[in-house]
Amino acid sequence: MxxxxxxxxxxxxxxxxxxxxxxxxxxxxxxxxxxxGVKAEVFSIGFGHELAAWTDRRGTRWRIGAFPLGGYVRFKGDMNAASQTDPAWLQLPASERAESFPAxxxxxxxxxxxxxxxxxxxxxxxxxxxxxxLNGEPISQPVVHTVEEGSAAARAGLRQGDRIVSIMGRRIESFAEIAYIVRLRPAEPLAYEIHRDGRVVSMTIAAGVHVEKDRFGNVFRLGQLGVRSNTVTLREVAFWEIPVVGARRTGQIFVSAIDGLGQIVTGRRSIKEMGGPLKIAQISGQAATLGVQSFVFFVAxxxxxxxxxxxxxxxxxxxxxxxxxxxxxxxxxxxxxxxxxxxxxxxxxxxxxxxxxxxxxxxxxxxxxxxxxxxxx
Known part of the structure; x- marks a missing residue:
């Protein structure tokens, strides 16, 4: 470790x-x-005691606060950092009201x-x-090549050659998308549509629970279906495809964030799994030790x-x-x-x-x- x-x-x-x-x-x-056309009066990175500050020619004060968890832009007409409207903006001269946020x-x-x-x-x-x-994009068809003995997939009756068409009504286009959905839902019954021998088969599968410990000792409770693919290829990504591939990956992580919050709200995941600034700090240090690319992924x-x-x-x-x-x-x-x-x-x-x-x-x-x-x- x-x-x-x-x-x-x-x-x-x-x-x-x-x-x-x-x-x-x-x-x-x-x-x-x-x-x-709104005037920014303050642009602050961090809150609390002012460590450094300067004012530009437009009258915006750029400041760095001692407490780095957050920041704010206070526009003309704002009462505070939360952007509540200051009633006094109505008493400003007409020229200043015109550059106020509430106007x-x-x-x-x-x-x-x-x-x-x-x-x-x-x-x-x-x-x-x-x-x-930089690294290429892993591509794999959502086709089952291997079913692990004793796994959730084996108990549900998945077979070699099955193509997973959808999970929870979500269209599955690549093998990696299966993991995005299943890993967040250990032991939760999910609706699957499988393409098998020219017909569509519907089934409900509850993923197994896999407790994983990373190299830093962090413990995670993850869903595991128990299937593998042998068709993974690395596709070279052209420069013009950066926003397309990036948007697709961002969308997957965004949906996972919505899923995670929904599971906590509905009680399917423990609220104890929610982390805060201290956990983010810990993981940021761990990601940095793994290299630049790992750290960049964490920042994203x-x-x-x-x-x-x-x-x-x-x-x-x-x-x-x-x-x-x-x-x-x-x-x-x-x-x-x-x-x-x-x-x-x-x-x-x-x-x-x-x-x-x-x-x-x-x-x-x-x-x-x-x-x-x-x-x-």
Whole structure:
């Protein structure tokens, strides 16, 4: 087993992963805001005490905060980092009101807000597409060549030569897509459609449970079907295909993120599996020790999840703002300031609760509570 990297190395890797992603996310808001004629008063990477700052010729203060988990762009007319509207914007001179965020049409405000998550997905597309361009893309038909004895597939009656057409109603185009679905669903019965001898056979298969420990000692509970393919080939990816292949891989990871959240919400997976900043820091250090490409893949993975989380309809997040704009579009007037205030407070409470929960999970995964109980005992 490879030893977990030291604290300093892990910290540097964590900052190297999170820092650029936060910058890219906020840059999306900033660039679209500028395109729409909105003045950015502050562009911050991190929160809390200001470590460094400068003001550009447009009057935007660029700052680096001591707490690196996040960032924000505060546009003219915003009251705070959460982009709540400052009622005082109406008292500004006409020329300044024109460059305020609340003065812009609904579609422009929505575009500015959506640009943050969108650029996270775009960034991941370029990274994953670039890796495929460098290494090639594994291609395999979803045809069963080997069925492992005693596996879930063997018990369900899968045979050599069966072509898996769909799982859970999702079309399967490659063998790798089987793993994307099955690994997240250990012991969960899933509907399969199999093409066998010129006819389609429907069956329900519950994947087996495989407990896997990586080289750093992390333990994962994964679904395992028990089938293999012998038709894997490595396809060379042309430069112009980078966005196409990257988008396909990003889509697969995005769907997996939605699946994972859905399983936690419905109780099919334990909430203990949710990780937070400490776990991300640990994995970033581990990924960095495995090489540049492993680290780049990890950054792409986090970028996708960052975009996904920000789209959740929780006030304080981009998705919460977009929800308000959707309501505004339907009722043809903004959500009342009082309702927004209560929503933002509720959203902050939800986020703080989740932060405490995932931090507790992180510390549990590090064995802290077990160590403390041993000391107390």
């Amino acid at each position: 490879i030893e977990t990297p030291g604290f300093l190395f892990t910290l540097v890797a964590f900052v190297a992963a999170i820092g650029p992603l936060v910058f890219v996310h906020e840059l999306g808001h900033y660039l679209v805001g500028r395109w729409c 812009k049409p609904l579609w422009q405000r929505a575009l500015i807000v959506a640009a943050g998550p969108a650029i996270n997905f775009l960034f991941a597309i370029l990274l994953l597409g670039g890796l495929a361009w 993975f986090v970028s996708i999840n960052l975009g996904f989380i920000n789209l959740l309809p929780i006030p304080m997040l981009d998705g919460g703002h977009l929800l308000f704009y959707g309501i505004e579009a339907v009722q043809r007037r903004p959500v009342s300031p009082r309702a927004q205030e209560w929503a933002f407070r509720s959203g902050l409470a939800v986020l703080m609760t989740m932060m405490v929960l995932v931090t507790f999970n992180d510390l549990s995964s590090f064995g802290l509570w077990k160590s403390l109980s041993g000391l107390i005992g």
